[in-house]
Amino acid sequence: MTRPALVIVGAGPRGTGLLERIAANAPELYDGPGLDIHLVDPHPPGAGRVWREEQSPLLWMNSHAEDVTMFTDETVEMAGPVRPGPTLHEWAGLDGRVFAGRRVQGAYLRWVYERTVAALPPGFVVHRHARRAVRVDGPREGRQRVWLEGRTRPLLADLVVLTLGHLDARPDAEQRELSRYARDHGLVHLPPHFTADSDLSALRPGEPVLVRGFGLAFVDLVVLLTEGRGGRHDGDVYVPSGREPVLHVGSRRGVPYHAKIGYDWTGARPPLPRFLGPAEVDALLARPDGFDFRRDVWPLVEKELGFAHYHRLFSAHPERVRGTWADFEARYAEADRAARAGLVAAAVPGPADRLDLAALDRPLDGVRYRSADALQEGLRRYVEDDLGRRRDPEHSPDLAVFLALLSVYGQLVRLGDIGGWWHGFFSHLASGPPAPRLRQLLALNRAGVVRFLGAGMEVSAEDGVFRASGASVPGAAVRARALVEARLPQPTVERTRDPLLRALHAGGAAATPDGLLAVDRSDGRVLDRSGRPHPRRFALGPHTDARGSGAFTRPRTGGAAFRQNDATARAALAFLRTPAGPAADAHPLFEESTR
Structure with a gap:
């Protein structure tokens, strides 16, 4: 009997995360005759291109070392088992509040990859191919062919998963x-x-x-x-x-972008999600006429962020509010946007304690300076004020809003492509x-x-x-x-420099209005232009409309990427257990095999 084969295109953090979920779920779901896993990427496995160890030692991570993990915990809502592991700072022996160099992160990711491969069940073999994949073809109901740069014979696969990461783009x-x-x-x-x-x-x-x-x-x-x-x-x-x-x-x-917050959380956390959770997302997805982000989604986001802000203000800084939290919360829950503004004005005397998302997003709107030198002074004051606020726990509602942003992001992933504005807003406030x-x-x-x-x-x-x-x-x-x-290319399927993704789109794979590859958000299967999921092709990551934030997952925050990886791994294993399709030819020779 021919051994089933899975090709994963992209060996960076997302591909490694998927491999970890395959290792975690295989004992429950897979009893086939072993499995060949082909990992295709010209860059180092684990780290991939962005986090490779061969780059300038001057470049840092953008997250505290304690806020970076590649391992699941009990907060992740998934069907598969939790397989805990160390955060970056635990693995490297670093102060958790340090911003590690990217070389250190690359070493951590390489270790995670090696640990994951070692945890695969007997009979699972990982074959590494240090090349680019340039095309995927094959019948919907039969084995897929993955063509590699510089090779005349394709890899044959029962399933293909694209974990391509961030991609270069042709200029607009x-x-x-x-x-x-x-x-x-x-x-x-x-x-x-x-x-x-x-x-x-x-x-x-x-x-x-x-x-x-x-x-x-x-x-x-x-x-x-x-x-x-x-x-x-x-x-x-x-x-x-x-x-x-x-x-x-x-x-x-x-x-x-706003600086990272420099103090730790103390006390009770706001109970999130409150106004934008699974039920609200279900309702948005069920709308027969679809939804508009600004009209239908943003009001829920705004209310959720405000709820977290004022929950923290009332609980941690009661001397700066009027009335009780119980009364405020009851009225806040029923109020529309205009009524909430009046409620906040009455309950929060200090303007600096009120959440103004428009001002946070566009702090210079309407601000004019008399000269370029005056602008330099004004922006230095702005940055100095921001630095002071982000290290002062007296402004801890800012941290509550950050936690709410993470919660919101995890919910919005289910909505697919909601446009670029939200991602920019999130990065400006939460990923500075x-x-x-x-x-x-x-x-x-x-x-x-x-x-x-x-x-x-x-x-x-x-x-x-x-x-x-x-x-x-x-x-x-x-x-x-x-x-x-000074910005990253936009990951659209039409302008990407990745030939595989362009060919996939040209061959019928659907794209969203913003140019992202459309996938089934339940398990990551690639959709065609009629909305039909491909039975043998999956995709995860920023080139899809199920993209999450670009940051690594913080421990104990639910981890939307973990949830997606788990769902795709389980769907893949269930399919590979009894793959339906014609008998395969022998596999091509492999450049390197690793167990």
């Missing part, structure tokens, strides 16, 4: 035009890319560089162009090497840089190495240069020969 129309202009005029244009993989050598010392994007890709860019070029931070002072360019940074918001990075940013601004452009940044190409302006200083503009897009 604006980026193509900017690149063309740069070529024609001898300029430098770096389109959206993974900063650690970018060639920054064309950015000359001392020259002005326009940078569009103020998120985590920008933080990496700054590190590589300052410390990476020999500069150093001496306390709150940056000592330049003289090799740095001058970075003029702006974005739509015009401010960096370590506080030390923002303190370094202040030092770089004082040293003149980084200059702020403010909100509403607009870029044009004219008179042989790039030009940037913004709404924060009307009439002001900066001209430069170099423009860097």
Whole structure:
């Protein structure tokens, strides 16, 4: 009897997480004649591309070491068994509050992969293929063929799971035009890319560089162009090497993401979910006319975040409120948005204690500065205030909102593609840089190495240069020969550089309006354009409409990615136990086998 075969395309954290769930569920669900698991990825297993150990030691993780785990716990709502394991800080012997280097995370992920392979049942063999997969074909009811770059014979598979991770993208129309202009005029244009993989050598010392994007890709860019070029931070002072360019940074918001919160939770947690849980998601999914995020979903999100904020304010800081929590909660639950505003105004005297999501999202809306220098002073004050607030437990409702954001994210995964705005909002509030990075940013601004452009940044190409302006200083503009897009590519199936995903879409796989691969949210099966799930193809990760946040799972937070991995692993094992299909040819020769 031919041994069943599973091909997993992508050996990074998501592929490793799926493999861990296969190992955990196999004793219950699989009694077949062994299993060949083919793991296809040109990058190291476990770490993959983004977390590989061979990258600059200057680059950090964006989460505290204690907030990173690859292992399930009893908070994960899944059918499979819990298989506990150490967090990053427990495994590495680190202070839990430290922001570990990405090399350390890569080593942790490599260890998780090796431990997972060792935990597979007897008869399960992992075959590693350090190549790219370029195409998947085969009949719906028969074995699939996975074609690898540089190979003339395909891998044969009963099932294929795509865990592709973050992907490069071909430039959109604006980026193509900017690149063309740069070529024609001898300029430098770096389109959206993974900063650690970018060639920054064309950015000359001392020259002005326009940078569009103020998120985590920008933080990496700054590190590589300052410390990476020999500069150093001496306390709150940056000592330049003289090799740095001058970075003029702006974005739509015009401010960096909020710093990570620097204190721990104490006391009772808000009982979440409260206003956006499984029942509310079921109701949204059952709407015959569908739902609109702003009209139908956002009001529930807003109410959930407010509930967590005020629960914490009443329970931890009662001297700053009027009345009792019981009375406030009862009225809050029944109130619409307008009534909630009046309720909050009466119960919370201090404006700084009221949750204003619009102001958090767009803090510079309507704010104007008289000069570029005044803008630098204003934004330094903004960052300093944010740093102070994020390390002060007197503002602990901020941490409650963070917990509510995690809860909301876990629920919204079930809704599929809800557009990009929510993901940007979540990242701005909940997935910002370590506080030390923002303190370094202040030092770089004082040293003149980084200059702020403010909100509403607009870029044009004219008179042989790039030009940037913004709404924060009307009439002001900066001209430069170099423009860097400090943001990740958008993972759309039409613009991805991944040939497998493009071919899958061209062959009939469905995509959402935002260009994400459509999958069955119950188990990750790829959907065709009629909504029919493919029986032998699955997909997990940011290229799908079941994507979660980009961050690693925090312990004891439910872990939507864990839940998805478990569901896909169980569906795959149940299918592979009695695969239906024609007899297979012999497998191709394998480059490496590991048990």
